Amino acid sequence: MSEFDKLHPALQHHIVNSLGWNGLRPLQEATIQPVLDGEHAILLAPTAGGKTEAASFPVFSRMLSESWEGLSVLYICPIKALLNNLDQRLSYYGHLLGRSVALWHGDISASRKAKIVASPPDILLTTPESLEVMLVSNKVDHQQLFANVRTVIIDEVHAFAGDDRGWHLLSVLERISVLAGREIQRLGLSATVGNPDTLCDWLAGSCNARRSVINPPAENNVIPDVQVDWVGSLKNAAVVISRLHKGEKRLVFVDSRSKVEELAVELRCLGVATYISHSSLSLEERRAAEEAFSQGNDCVIVSTSTLELGIDVGDLDRVIQIDAPYTVASFLQRIGRTGRRSGSSRNCLFLATKEDAFLRALALLQLWRKGYVEPIEPPARPMHIYAQQTMALALQQKGIIAADVDQWVGRMPGFAGVTPDDRAGVISYMLGAGILHSDEGLIGIGKAGERAFGEKNFMELFSVFTTPPMVKVFWGKQELGEVHQLTFAVRDNGPALLTLGGRSWQTTYIDWPRKKAFVEPSEVRGKSQWVSDAQPLRYELCRAIADVLISDLVPEGLSSRAQGLLADLRDQYGWMESGRSTLIFDADGNAVWWNFAGKLLNSAMKDLLADEADKLIADNECMTFRHVYSAEALVRAIREILAGDAHNLAVLLDEAFVQELKFAECLSQKEIDRELGERYSVDSDFKQFSRISLAVLWVKEEA
Incomplete structure (x- = not known):
């Protein structure tokens, strides 16, 4: 029997006759048996590699063969635009098979959501945040809605796994699994990642069924x-x-x-x-x-x-x-x-x-x-998410006993890796701070929790990421988008000018209480502002930059202009040597340590070298020292760092790092320090970097 023949006959018929397909792609064939067997799986393929059908076809087949009823499949995406894009395609497949598909996210009207609750579809396209809303909303009977869920498909799963949204997603799935009374099959769709087995284990979490990584050879081996x-x-x-x-x-x-x-x-x-x-x-x-x-x-x-x-x-x-x-x-x-x-x-x-x-x-x-792809690394010790889940469960259950929190989410790997005492310590701290309150052992949201998170029916609890202060922009009744409120900070008394949607606009009125700005077209070009943090480069990428500068090979595909620039840059960095970092002193008493170690590792080493100069600046490629007190002492201090181990190295974490943790006010300072310390560990990078020796150069003042 071929893999295709294992699908339900009705699905086979429509693939051939309604879709007009001559056959399935390798990934789609390879996925059929594991999904039919109920395995948890990661499906790997490039964009447009047929992953959606690879997951949904065997799930539709199970739905028909096993007579699933009610809401049985959740299809989760990281962004609303992707959900909107998939809705039409999956709805068409469902229509062919007599099954229904619905869409639920923040832009869907209340009336459409009410219809979904009243008559659940077979497949629901949604986000983790919307699932959280359904679980805590008084308008949704979550027990009834999720009782029949059997499978979850997570599109672009790598986009979740690398940050706290992934932990939030897994926590929500644990709660839905409790409501359904069964282990829910988890299927993740992903582009190429460096550690697919680890990603599969992360996705399967506390589940017991077999796990598979499905990654057939590439269909197109033409060199890009x-x-x-x-x-x-x-x-x-x-x-x-x-x-x-x-x-x-x-x-x-x-x-x-x-x-x-x-x-x-x-x-x-x-x-x-x-x-x-x-x-x-x-x-x-x-x-x-x-x-x-x-x-x-x-x-x-x-x-x-x-x-x-x-x-x-x-x-x-x-x-x-x-x-x-x-x-x-x-x-x-x-x-x-x-x-x-x-x-x-x-x-x-x-x-x-x-x-x-x-x-x-x-x-x-x-x-x-060279075949390198970054590994997906879930952030360590997500105890601020545990705090958020405790508050969400208090709302979901209309009060919860502290010991029962772990019955819902304690098996989630991000929490299971933390001791029960530490988890209990988070709840104790929240009770002491008034974020939670206890009424004869039944925990609810306290006054401090309501002040911090209670606005708009606890909307702040539904997502685990922070958002900057944004202002929506309107041209008449048409919403154009949103910009950071700093866009409207002008030095003179004239109207603010901005660019949005590739067009120039002039502000006519700003309704600050409602965070709305009204504009009209302008011939004068403006500029909009959005705030985003510069990304520290990974250690491997920084070392690769050093390799590019040291090498005398010209990479393939460079234009003549690019070749000229590369030659100039290699001349500028001609003092670089393979296997060495270089400390360069100038005639004014300053120094630059060109080490290409990455900003995180340089920030950690900066703390140990703070007494060697008036001012230190850590960057991805180098560390800059302004007004070095003693050149000999600085050289000695750097060599001592390289000769030691990483136990003294830790990134100096300022308030900006704390602000990355939504719900940080739910944690003690000790817990915040521990969580951030584990998240920004540089041990692995230092082990590689410490093998590199130090060269010292002096730039003499020209006569």
């Missing part, structure tokens, strides 16, 4: 076409894009929303049909742009990482990357958007506008060609 060019500015990048690949569909990735807007304006000024997609545009604006682009031919869509995920914008001809992403995994996601059509190949053109981004691009490509 990757080119790197040096353009020097965003304006020059726009000129290059306008002249290249005319008549083709081009997806341009830019790693900030403000630069997306800036590039779009430049392209439109050059007569290029340009669309925009980023997370701060309204749903209507993004959907209109993505649909227009998918139906166009000679056009460009400029996007942040939002289109890195599997949102369908039709067949693409080209991917262009302004500067460089921060991980190989992200690069693979982006290049995977191309090469879908028969006879086409994957491709990516890097247009570097800054020297550091140029080097980062070359380093990423070097790691990629």
Whole structure:
């Protein structure tokens, strides 16, 4: 019997006759038996690799063969745009098989949600935050709604696993499993990751069923076409894009929303049909742009990482990357958007506008060609999520005994790895702080908890990530998107000017209490602000940058301009040697330690070297010392660090790190310090770095 023949006959019929498919792709065939057997699995394939059907077809087959009733499948995505994109496709498959599919997220109306509660679909497309809302809402009988859940499909699971949303998701699944009274099959869809077995174990969590990583050989072994060019500015990048690949569909990735807007304006000024997609545009604006682009031919869509995920914008001809992403995994996601059509190949053109981004691009490509992909690393010790789950359970159960919290979520791996005493200590602290209160052993939300999280029916409890203060922007009744409130801080008394959706706007009125700004079109170009933190580079990437500078080989795919810049940079860093870091003193008593160790490790070592100079600055590539007290003492201190072990190294954690922990006020300072200390450990990086020796150079003052 073939794998295809194992599917339910009705599904086989519609795959062949309604969809017109001649067969299944390798991943789709390989997934059938494990899913039919109830295994937990990670399905690995590039973007547009058929992962959705690979998971959903055998799940539909089980649904038909085993006569599942009620809400039996949850399909979870990290972003609403991806859910919207999948809704039509999965609803069509469900329609063919006589099964229903519904969509629930923050943009869905209350009336549609009420219909879902009254008559649950077979499959519900949603987010972890919306599941949390359903669990705690007084308008939802969560016991009845989730009683029949048997399988959960998690799209882009790698996007969850690397941060606290992943722990939140697993916690919510533990609670739903308790309500359903069964172990729920977990299927994760992912692009290439460096540690798929670890990711599978993370996803399966406390479950007992067999686990599988399904990763068949790539269907297309054609070597991708990757080119790197040096353009020097965003304006020059726009000129290059306008002249290249005319008549083709081009997806341009830019790693900030403000630069997306800036590039779009430049392209439109050059007569290029340009669309925009980023997370701060309204749903209507993004959907209109993505649909227009998918139906166009000679056009460009400029996007942040939002289109890195599997949102369908039709067949693409080209991917262009302004500067460089921060991980190989992200690069693979982006290049995977191309090469879908028969006879086409994957491709990516890097247009570097800054020297550091140029080097980062070359380093990423070097790691990629060696087969390196970053491992997914869930953040350590998520006790602030345990605090959030305790409050959510108090609402869900309308009061809960402290000992029962672990009956709901204690088996979740992020919590199970912490001692019972430490978990109990979190609840004790929350009781003492008034965030929780106890009425004869029954725990509820205390007055301090209501003040901190009770606004808008405890909306702050539903998500585990923090958001900056944003203002929604309207043109008449049309919502355009949202910008940071700093956008409206102007030095003179004139109206604030901003750019949103690739167009210029002038502010006419701001309703600060409701966080709404009203605008009208403007001929004068403005600028919008969004706040995002600069990413510290991984140790492996920083070392790869050093390797690029030290090597005398010219990588493949560099334009003549890029080759010229690389030669210049190698001349500038000609003192670098393989296997060494270099401490350079200047004639003014300053020094720079070029070690390419990454910002986290440099920040940790900075704390141990703080007494050696007036001021220290830690960065990804180096550590800068202003006014060194004693050159000999600094050299000795660095060599002592390299000769020692990592037990004295810890990143100096300021208030900015604490602010990353939503619900930090629910934890004692001791617990906060311990959690952050484990999360920002540099032990592994230091073990590699300590093998590198130190060279010392002196720059003499010119006569």
